[in-house]
Structures are given as structure tokens and as C-alpha cells.
Amino acid sequence: MEPSRRSLAAPWPMGFRGHGADVSLFSFGYIKTLSALGGGVAWVQNASLRQRMQQLQQGWPVRSRAQRLWTVLRAFVFKAFLTPCLYGFLESLVTTLGFDFDRVIVAWTRGFTKLEYIRQRPSVPLLETLLWRLQSQHKAAFEDSSLQSSVARRRGLAKQMLAAGLGAEVVSLGDGANSWWLLPILCDNPRQVAQELLMRGFDATSTSTQLQRVQSLASSATRSAALRASDGEDFMNRVVYLPLDPDLAPSAARQLAEAVKDALQSSDAPARGRPASGRRVLVTLLGGALVAWPSLISWLPSLWLIWSLLLLALLLLFLAAKVAQCLAGDPDLRMDPKLLQAMSALPKVEGVAFCRERPLKLRLEGAVLLTGATGFVGGGILFNLLARAEELGITRLVLLVRQRRGQTLEDRIRQLRDGEMFRELRETFDKVVVGLEGDVSLRNFGWTEDKTWPQKEPLTAVLHCAGDVRFQQPMQKAAVSLISATLQMQQLASKWKAKRFLFVSTAFVHAQPSSEALEEKLVELRDFDPMELYRDAMSHGSWAKTAMHELGFPNTYTFAKAIAEHLVIRACDAEALDVKIVRPSIVGPAWAFPYTGWAGEKPSTIVGAGALLARRGVRVFRDGFDHPCPVVPVDLVAELAVKGLAGGGDSRILHACLDAADADKMPSFRFFTKRFYQLLAIKGFMSLPELGFNMKLLRWCCESATVFYHVHALLNVLPMQILDFVRIFLEKALAIFGQSLSRRFSSTVRILASCSTLPMQYHPFSSPSTCWRFRSSLRLPEGWGLYEYLFICCTAGYAFAENPLKGPGRHQAKRFTEIRVFSHESALSDAFSAFVHPQVSLFYAFAAFVVRLALGWQRLTVSVQGASLAVLTDLEAPLVLCPQHRSILDFVLIGLVCFQFQPLLPIQLPQVAADAEFSNLPLLGWALGGLGAFFVRRGGGAVQPDPALRAKVGRFLQSGRPLEVFLEGLRSRGRRQLRLRTGLLKALRDISQRTVQLVPLALSYELLPEDESLYKEMCGQPRDPLSTLGLLWWVLRGLRGELPALGEAHLSFGSAQKLEASSDLDTLVSEVQRQLVDLTSVTTLHCQALAETLELPLPKVLEAMEASQLPVRPSRLAVPPSPLPEAARWALALQAATLPPLRRRLPRAWGRWLVEGLSEEEPGGAPPASLAELCGAFCAQLQTAEAAARLCSEALRRSGVQEVTEEHLLQELLSQDTAVPPPLARGAACVVAAKGFGAFGGVAKGKPRQPSAVTLLWPAQEAELKDEECLDRWGFKDTKFVAQYVDGRPAAQITSQRYKALGRQPLFQLWELFQRQLCVPLNVRDVLPERPLFELPQVPTALREALEAALPAERLRLDSFARIRAGAGHGLADVWRLRSREPGRFFDAVVRPESEAEVEALLQAAARGDGFGVIPVGGRTNVTSATKCPPFEVDPRPMVALDMRGLSRVLWVNAEDGVAMIEAGITGVELKKALELFSVTMGMEPDSMELSTLGGWIATRASGMKRARYGNIEDMVLEVRLATPGGTIWQRHGDPAQAETSIGRASTNLALPGLVLGSEGCLGVVTAAVVRVRPLPQVVEYQSVLFPDWDRGATWMREVARLPACLRPASCRLMDQNQLQLAQALKQGSAQNSALANFRASLRDAFLSWKGVSLSEAAAVTLVFEGSRPEVKLQKQEVARLVSNFGGLWGGSASGAAGYALTFAIAYLRDFGLDFRILSESLETMVPWSRISEVWPAVQAAVRERHKELRLPGKPFMSCRMTQLYDEGTWPSVPWASSQSSRSRPLRIWSTPPDVRC
């Protein structure tokens, strides 16, 4: 030590003395982390302070060399783990083991758990190191350039971090100058932030300080603000240290800064889960492999060894699993149904109320002195005395209490008073109770002087209850604590003039049971004098011991009590003191007071045995006989004691045990053990194999005493002794992870070791060979039940097993009735629970494992109301579970519950009637099917009786498995209770022929995985469809630990309802529903949601709930989000509002909305005061919503809506700025519309069904296709879309096979798409009726004659159909007019000439005399009402339609020159076919080509789909022949004799085609035209391309437009996302709708999302390549180049063809929409490329605005298609559809186009 001291006194080499502080501390090396490895120096300015410090240090011991060595070793290990790889491995390992890594590191690296560890002088080696460092290293170190650069680097990094703006308070100088190793920041949630950073790979910590707040010694007056201890505390509570390693790359520092920002944001959100256990295990394994790689390498050559070991391990695993399964299947584990039933029959009245219900009718008057009040029986007596204080006239209650474990008298009394048991009696306690310090087992109570009675009131009675209840005490100790203490108390009672002395003894003073009931009198000690025995016991005790055995006493406790009884009675008699002795037998937990199940603070008797069994402290008791166990509830003992104290009872000795007559009302110990095991099994507190093993032990040990002794020695005693032996070593090992862990471990082991012999000690009482029978005046309370009390004992036992230091709390028994089915622990335990399950196949076990894993990711706890399970034990009739439908998790949870309880209850896995939507989901659908689900179409049965369903139901009835049916049908979006449906029950009733039991099953969730999406639906957004991809994505998130915690799901079964052939289904479902509502429960999270919604404080809400006797369970969320997200908040609040106490006080209409279809009469009434505020606040919100709904309803009516539907009203409420929350808007819409109560989510609700018109139908595929045109819809009569139920599910279907690409399958998706996009409910049956055609007025005779004179009669058509059809185009206005049979002006006649001469004749006739008007018509496909007759006011002449379709011949074709002459009336399709005969094509293919004509194209300047290759009509027409009243105009070039070749360009004259094109028939009638034709293409190839979004698609189109014409595809159309969906929905018809197809679709989706394309945003291009092979090849090459440049993905030719076919389908779809009052029209215009990005958004905005302005229901459906590419721009076409139902003037919306601004 000397040289060190000298050197340390030497001046500092650097001369640095700190910053001038009073005391500066310098540390070296790991001083902070590893207990002074490098040492430290304190520089103290003040000499006297320095001296005092030195003096203090001198008094401390010197740290030993061994300790130093230990420190160095730890430092080395620690250093080794500092490499990132090993550190990561350590983190993973520690976290996998379930420890908090941060805490473990702190515990490991710091040893300052006791001050003694640092109150040591440094060891000599440390001082030597320090000296060496100061002398040689220090200077060099400061000059060391690497250190300098390291410091500079750290500072640089710190600066960089600070510059990044961390968003947190930084504890650093602005330049980061004082940031060396760490950068401290302050935030509100440091642990969470640190955890978040740790998860992102940054070693941040929030616990690296052990500094603690020290109260300032300075007086408050001198305390400066800067030195406030609270500031330091605040700092320590908020600090997070960010790692600033000099090796950190700048990019990593940036990432760290980003991570900090994110972590700070996410620290507001609920804590993210720990990294997925799977990943951790992987990391751990990899880490392990890394550490052990040398040994692994040495193994490599012997691979066969690895294989054989692996096989051996597998074999062992298999065998172990089989043994475990066998044990788990022990038949005795099957639950006793009565025990389950007992759970719900626990005492209803408890506590003070129970005492008051049983008055004693006795008086004590005065003060009472009580001993043992802090014990179990004494506590019960104290409670009873206080509860009856008034009744008995007790004015003072003096408790004689000893000091214990440093606690003063006051502490102990306060502790007693504050205990849960006296909650009801605190006031009386404060008024009556006083403490008196004294220890009955000490001479003169430990008092130094003689005490007088310290109270004013006279002492009336003394109750001595204190006593040491240890059976195996040495004789003397037992004599002191039980005899001396009692006699001393009796003497005190005499001295203080008490009138009565009551002594609590034991019923087992009767040494042995007898066949006769034991009497309430002193036990016979034969010739032994009690006083002599006492005297001997107090000396050496050997004679007393002999006497004890001789008299048959099993232990010193009962023996000493027996002696005490004799002596006390003798002494009291001598002093004329009234004496009573109360003899309880085994005192069990309370029946009713202080509260049910109360069992004191320490486990004792039967409760203790239960605790030991549950904690494996003891494996087996000997339960040889089935005699009732002589247990008595503590409260009944207390009541008898108080009664005795007050003078009640006939004799001086009172047996506080069950009378012989009632003995059978107590279970035997074996009975208790067996049921206890069953309870443990059902509660999942012990694994089934272990319990099965215990059950077997129980049976073996019952059979034979020899077996018991051996098993007991082996299983109870030996392990405890071994454990006790190794305890010392394990304590040390555990100390590494923290002292508290080590302490807890050692105390537990000590207790268990001391208990290992209890099975032998208990045996005489618990399971005697002869039954204990007592004569007793104690009577059992009303409602007593063996099973109920058994249950109470079990719960109390388990409560102590859970926490041996704390007794069962209030409602413990009731809480115990709740069974935790699942709560995530580890993947290993999940695997264990699933795979060792008896009686199930591997598939089910695997499914259970997967389910458990998945629930674990969501940290969902699943619990069941235990008592409710009783219903499952009585399974005489087939069982149908009727759960609420809240989540996709429902059937998963129910399956899990049944799986888990399968060996314990006679229940099998249910067969689920699942929605057919699941059936087509790959993976999930298959898994469900494999697990026994069968698929039904919701609501289908109501429409079409489903024989398949009946067959499925029949199969279920035969299988014997329960059936699970979601009667609500649809998942409740807002956790309301939806109307129950009867379709499936009907099938069940009709087919079962026997009674079926319907069991309601309430599912109460906290949070749901779908909360967000359900809320979105409530807000009016479309429903997210189920998809396997979604499921896979969810799994991925689960594996990554990113799924949010869900809290708890609580299940409760209702009582069974019988479904018989004669049952009235409505009554039945109404009862089921009532139960479902009543069984729904809430947690504090629901209350929080209510509090936030109603802006009330949470305690107030909780209080209100309590006042309405609504049990509120604590939330299972570790950190409930606060405030709750909107989506979850409303769901939770509405769930709470459905509960009767609250719902009944809401306006009745709202109550009915919350619980649909509940027929019960709702009693309203004034709420209790505490509920009034809550109800008032709720009602206020409802009324506001209702008022807003009324306003909207009026506004709608004013705007022309005739019938305001609920959906329409809702939409208004949501779109208007009403500030009504969406869930309430739904309610308000329902209440105000008052038209039934539709479900959330826009599903069609049953409007009054109209009898459907009878239509003659033929099979679609068999019908012969006829080109007969429709009158009031697009296309041909045989082809249209219709809606119908297919297999009970609505679908759209096309009636013919005209368009192969559309297939023939029912288009379910199309029907859904309509509803989803338009957000209006559609009803298949609610179709616009077909009306009869109106008759037109007769044709004027003059006209008829004129026409007949001009043309042959057969050219004339005068029927209404022809006249109406000719006068209407295919624009929406025309078609709607026809559909609604709106009268108007139509043609007087239609003529169809077949030659140009006939046309000329007609025109001449028209010009004659008054004449008549002639309008040429072609295909009448115009969309501009171009063929509509002018009003009479404009042209009063008769009107004749000149139907040009009679002129439809190809006059000649000159393929060589590429020209042809064709008559104008030919339709596009005819023309195409005709030209094909000449191997040429015109290439003109407008979408309307099936009907439109060449003349029409010319007259309207039409454009075709293949414009890019062939051009528009103006590019094709070379010559026209124009018929006029004055003759035909024909502009010829060259020699008329060479008609076919005299075509060519002319430089002079106006070109006639130029005049006629677009003339709309005003200049004359085009009778024929010479057009360009081209050879038929060699190749026609369809293709499609997907682009991530519209914008990228549009840019790509622009690039294609820039290609030279020959390189462009013939057709190139871009469709937006909505149109793509439409195409997909149509394509569904051509594809097989099977699971395989869905699987393929899922794979495709997965591939697309991998490529960054989401189908919900993508845009698609359909392409048609046409031309010669080299041409097409070249085109494709160019296009492919552009596709890859713009991130497109090829979508295949099938999709291309489907997209092309959509062209033909669109018009049919428009008319299909009209059937359901959905009006649609296309907006088309030319847009220059420069404005293309603005137009589509602007159109959307304008359309939405218009829709809103007109208050139309639902949403407009819009899509955009870019159809043509021009050099200067493009031609977007925007189909727009809106529902017009219930509007008075539906066409108003189209009267003025929307005002598009861009």
C-alpha cells in the first residue's frame, strides 16, 4: 500500500484537476461497470472534507485479492461478449429465456446490491494498477493520437446525431462535446424507447444507472434550484443512453438518429411485441453454433453419428410424446360436472351482510380483549366482532399484538386495518379497535411492569385465539406457546376483571376418531394429571412424550391443547371466571365472510395441502379412505366463537365443526384431491400428462400404505432434500441474475423442504381410518353445497400456490371460475400442449399448435367462464353451439377451447358452418375443411331452400360432433348484437327428427385484429375481401413480432335451449339472443373507451359500472393505448352499451338498434345516481346524432328523393360535415329511417320482394344465337346480364354464349363489385319492371300512300317496335326514355330500301307536296340522340326513318390496289366477314361494330379500336355516293368504265368525303363508299401489361404514341384500376371458380406484390398486335422495351383477350345497371398529352362533387380508359355510374355535364 499512496500523492502528469468542482472524480477502465476494475481517484479541494473522507475509508476493510480476481474474471468474460456477434447472441439468448436483457446486463456488470460491496478499501493489485497507469500510461494516453481521434470521432458522431434533430431533449452541450461513450437523451418513456432501439439493433439502454435520488441535506432555505433532488430523479426517470461507438459508420449514426425518431413516435403507441420467438430461437441456435463451431467441426466427419443421434432423439421424442399422451388421457381427469355447476352457485351474500342476516340476539356490553387477531381464525373472529359490534354492544376491542420482524404495534394494526378483509368495516375498526403490545408466549407478555387495564370501558371478555399451529414442535415449545400462553391469558382476564374467558382450542384434542360422535366435553387423560404432564413438558418432556403416544395423540400440538383445556377449566373454576372453549376442526377458507374464499395470509390445512399439490411441493398425500374431511369454514368457527364469547351455546365446550349429521356435506380428502386435479387440468395450471401421472399416483397410494410410503419418500422427501442441498450453490448462480431472484428461490425452497413431510403429518386428520364425527351445535348456512365449498377450497389452495405470501383476495373464487384457455408463454409450451394432447390426430394437434402460435403473436389471452362449461357435460342430445360473430378469430377460438377441453369434458371439435367465402381460400379453406368445417352460403337458405345444406346438416347429426353455427350470419361490424337468422335452424329442425340443444356462446373481445377494417366499413369504405395473401402477410408480420396485442377474448356458454320439431324458431332465437347479450362481459378497456367517448373520468365510469352491478374484469393489455384509436374505441364503447343495465336506460329505438330484434320489454326507469351521469352523457350523444340524421333526411326530401332509405341517410350523414361519429351515424340513420334494422356494411336487406315476372327461359348454351335486336337495351335480344341467386348466393350472369371470353359461370364477384363500388345495397329481386310497350298513333294515311307509291310495300314497317327503335340511339337518355316508357315523338314510319334507286325514290317522294321528313338511320348506335325525331314545334311534318341496313352489299373489292366499294347500310361485323372472303380487311372496328353501319360511321366520323394501324374512318374513305332529293352526288376521278381502278388522290376541287364525314345525314344519304382495304393480317395477338399505377401507365402510353406508326400495336388501351377490377370480375366467368383457381390467383397476387405491383392500385393495358410476322415481332420488341422501362409486367394473352372482350360487355353492363336503377354514361373527350395527368383527377373530383351536390345515394363509380393514341393527345373515356334509386328525376344528373376544371 505504501508505494501507491506515495505515488498517488504526486502531482498529476497532465496537471488536470477537473472543472474546479469541490470534488472531482476520475475513473479508469470499467470502474462503473465492473466494480472498480481500473480504479478511480477523487480530487477533493476542501482539506477537512478530504480528511473526513480518508478517515471514513480507513474504517473499511481492504478488498481481498480473491475478490479482485473475481472482478477481473468477470471483466474478461464481459469483454469477450462485447463483440457485436456474441453480444447479439447473448441478447437473443437472454430474451429467449424470458429475462429483461437490460436488467440482466445491469445486474451482471454491477455488484453494488449492498453498500458493503463498495465500502471497501481498494485491493493492493488495484492500487498497483492505478499507480502504473498514473505514472506511465496516463500522459501517453492523453497524447495518444488514436485516443484523440477516437474522441474526435465520437464527438463528430454526436454532432451528426444532434444535427439530425432527434426530437428529444439532449443532455449534452450543443456540440456534443461531453458525449464520449454515450449520448444521453431525455424522453417520457425511456424503457420503451430503449427496447424499440434494441429491437432495431442499437444497444441503447435506460437502466444503466444505479444512481438514486438522495434528499438534500441542506436546509430548504439554502437549497438552490440547480441542486434539487427531484431534477436528478426526473433525469434518471427519463434518460436513455444512445450508443456512440467510434466505430459507428456515419450511415449507421444516421440510421440511429432515424430509429430514435421512430422510437419516440412509437413509444406513444402500445409497446411492440418482443422480437418473434422463432427468430430469437434461430439467432440463439446460430449463436450457439458459432460459439461451439470447433466442436461442431470435429463432429463433421462422423455424419452417420449425427444421423444416428438424431434418429435416437426422434425416437425418444416420439416415445416421450406417446407416454405423455397416455398420461394425459387419464379418465379421472374428466371433469365432474357438478363441480362446474358449483362455480356459478357460490354464496351470493357475503361479508357484513351475511353476518347481519344471522343475528345472535346476545349482548356483551363493554370491551373485549382479543389475541391472535393477526392470525387466520383470529382474523375471522375480529371481523365477526366488528361486524356485530353494534349488535353485541362492544365499545372497545383491544388487540394484543406482538412486535414482529421490525414492525411496531402501530404498523401491524394499520396493516391489519388496511387489509382487504376489513374493507367494509374500516370505519368501525377505527372507532373500536385499539392495539396493546404484548406477546402471549413471553413471560408477562414481555412487559417490564405490571400493566393495568388500559381502557376506560370495563373489560367484559377475553378471547384467546393466539397459538402456534405447528404439529411437529418440540414438546417444550408446544407447551409454552399453547399451555403457558393460555394460562397467562386466563390470569390476565381474571386480573383485569373480565367476566368471561374464551379459549380457542382444537377438535383434535380427541386424540382419535371414534365410531360414535365425539362429545363436547373434556377429553379423558386417563390417569395422567394434566398439571404433571405440563410440568414435565416444560422441563425435559420425555414423560410427556410417552404419555402423548400412550394416549394416542398424533402430535405435540393436539396434546398440548388437550392439557391446556384441562388446566384452563381448572383455573377458571378456581377463580369463578366464566370459561368457554371453542374447538374447531380443520379450519378451511371462509364460506361468506369477510368474503367468500378468504383463507388468511398463510396457507394452512386443506388450503395448504392444495397449494403444495399445485406447486409440486408435495406430489402425493395418503388418501386411503373416503371419509369426509373434518373441515369447517373459518367464518363459521368465528361465529361460534363470538357466540360463545357473548354467552351463547349450551355447554362450556363448543365443537366448531360440522355436526355428525352434516359430516357428509364435506368432501373427503381424496375427493378433494381428485377434483382439485381436475380443476387444475381445466384451468391449464399443470400439464395434462403431469396431472394424469398425479392421478395415477393418487390411485396407487390410496390402494396401499406401503406404496404410499415409498412414493412419498421418493417424490416428496428426496427431491426436497436434494433441492435443499443444492440450494446454496443455486442461490449463488442465480445471484448473477439478481439478488431478488436468488432470495425468492431460496425462501421457496426452504418452505417446500419444510413441507415435504406434511403428507405424513396430515394423514391422521385428513384421511383417518375411522371417520371423524363430532357432536356440534354449529349449523351450516343456507345454500350450503358440498361442491361449492369444495370449489372454494380448491381456489384458495391455488391462490396460495400462485403466491405463497399472499392469501386469496376478494372474489378470488369468482375469478377462479374464469378459465384461462390460452395465454402465450412460449412456442415450446404451445407445442407441448398441442402434441401431447390425447385422443387427437397429428393433423389436429398441428392445427392447434399453429393456432396457439398465431394467438401468441397477437398476445391474445383466451378465457372461459368455467361454470358455463357445465352445459357441455350434459350431452344427451346433439349440441349446436350458437356463438356471437365478432371476428374471424371466433371459430379459431371455439375450436381451440373444444380441443383443449376435449379430454376433460365430453366434447368433440365442432363442425363449423363457415361462410362459403372461406372455401375457396387456399390454405385456410383446406385447413378448415380438414378440421371439419362445412361451407354454407349466408342468407341463401332464405331465398332458395338448399338441399345441399340439409344433406350437410344430416351428416353432422350422424357424426355426433357438435355443430357451430353463427346465427348472426354476418360479422357485427360495431359489436352490436345483430338479428339472429333462422335458415340453418329451420334445416336442423326439419331434418333432425329429434331434440337438438342450442347453446348460446357469448364472445367478448377487447381488441380485434379487424377493428381497423371493420371501422373503415362503418365509415362507408368498401370491405376488404378475404385473401390468402392477406393471411400470409399477417403470418409474416406475426413472425416478425409486428402484430399488435389484442388483450383478452372471454367466452361464456349459456344454458341450452331445446330445438324440437314443434319449436317456434322466433321464440327460440330470441331466448338465445337474450342470453348472448346477458353473457357478454366488459373489461376496464371497455370502460376506458366509454370514458373517452363520453369525456368522463375513468373512475367515474368504473363506479357507474359497479353501481349497476356490472362486473368489470381487468384488461389484459399490458399497456392499453391511451387514448384508444378511434376504430377500437367505438367498437368497445358500443359493446359496453349493449349490456342491459346501460342499454335499458337509452332511448328505446337506440336500444333496439344496439340489440336487433330483441323482443323483450325494456324496462327504462331512472338510473342509479352514479349511472345517471354516464347514461345522460351517452343519451346526449345519441340525440345529437339523431337530430343530425333528421336534418339530413329533410334535406334529402327537399332535393327530390322520394323514399329516404337508411343507407342513403347514412351516406348523407357521413358525407356532410355533421361531426357525427360513423358508428352513431349508422344508428341514427337506422333510427330515423325507421325501416327495419339493416346490418352494417352495405349488405342488401330484404326489401319487400316483388313477385318476379314469369319468363320463359332456355339453357344459355342451347339457345340458338339470333341477331334480333333489343328495343330498350344494347345489343341482341338473346344476350343480357341478369342477376339471380346461384346456390343461394347472388350473382350476375350473362344469358348467352355470344361472347366466349365472358364465359358462362355465375359472376359473383361482379355482383359484389357493383355493390362495393357504388356503396349501395342491391337486391336481386328488386329489378326495374319490364313495362308493356306503348302503342304509337296510327300512320297518317297520306304518308302511307306516298310511301307505298314510292317503294315496294315490303320495305315499309309501321309497327311500334320498328318506329320506336329507329327513333332512339343508345345514349343513356334515349335508353332510359325507352326503359321508363316515357312518351315522346317517334317516327311515323320506317322504310328499308334495298337499292340506291329506292333511296332516291323515297327522297323524291319526301320532297313532293307537303312532303315528310326523312332521317337516315344505320345501326342506331349513336349516343347523341342523332336519330331522334325533332319536336312538332320544330318540324310538324310526318317523320320517316330511312333504315339503310337494306343496302349492305360489298359492291367490289380491288385487293391489288387496296380499295373496295361498299354499300352504306352494312354493319361492321357483316363488313368484316364479307371482306375476309377477299382476304382483306378495312380495319374499322368501333366498339359498336356489331350494329353500327358504314354510313353511320361516315356520318359520325367514327373511330375504331385499331386506329393505330388502320386510321379513323376519315383515313379510310376515298369516295362517297350521296343521295339527295335532287339526285345522287358522286365525285368521280378518271374513267367511269374503270371504276375499280380509277381511284386516287386529286389536287383540285373540294373532296366530297370531306363534306359528308360527320354530317350526321344533314347533307344527304350516303348510299355507298369507296374505302381503303388491306390484306388480312398474318398474326393477331392479344397481350396485356400491368403497371403499378395509372400515372405510370399513362406515361407509357405517351411513349407508345411517340413510336413510328408501323411500330405501334393495332390497339392499345389503358384501363384504370376500377376497370381492371371489372375486367377481373368478368374474367371470373371464364375461369373455373375453384380452390385451385383461387390458389393460382393467390400465387399471382404474391408474385405481383413481390414485384411491387398491387392489384388494388394497378392499371392495365390491353394490346392487339396485328400485321405480318416480322411487323408484329418488331412491334412487340419495341413495346417490350418500353414496358420494362416503365416498370410494367406482362399480364398474358388471356387477360388481353378478356380486356378486349370487356369492350363488348360494357354496353350490356350499362343496361344491367339500369335494371337496378344505376344510371351510367361515358364522358369522352380529346386531351392533349401535356394535360393528361390533370384531367382524370379533375374529372373524378368534378363527378364526386356533382354526386354530392345532387345528394345521390352511395358513391359514383368511375373508371377511366385511354382508348386512342394520337400524336397530339389521347382520348380518355370515363364511364360513370350512380345509383338513382328513389329519385324523382333520375336523369337530372346527366342534364349538364360536371364542371371539370384543370
Ligand SMILES: Cc1cc2nc3c(=O)[nH]c(=O)nc-3n(C[C@H](O)[C@H](O)[C@H](O)COP(=O)(O)OP(=O)(O)OC[C@H]3O[C@@H](n4cnc5c(N)ncnc54)[C@H](O)[C@@H]3O)c2cc1C
Ligand atoms: C356501345 C357503343 C359503342 C360505340 N363505340 C364507338 C366507337 O368505338 N367509335 C365511334 O366512333 N363511335 C362509337 N359509338 C357511337 C356510334 O356507334 C357511332 O357514332 C356510329 O358511327 C354510329 O353508326 P350507326 O350506324 O349506328 O348510325 P346511327 O346511330 O344510326 O346514326 C348516326 C348518325 O348518322 C346518320 N346516318 C346514319 N347512316 C347514314 C347514312 N347512310 N347516310 C347519312 N347519314 C347517316 C344518322 O342520321 C345519324 O345522324 C358507339 C356507340 C355505342 C352505343
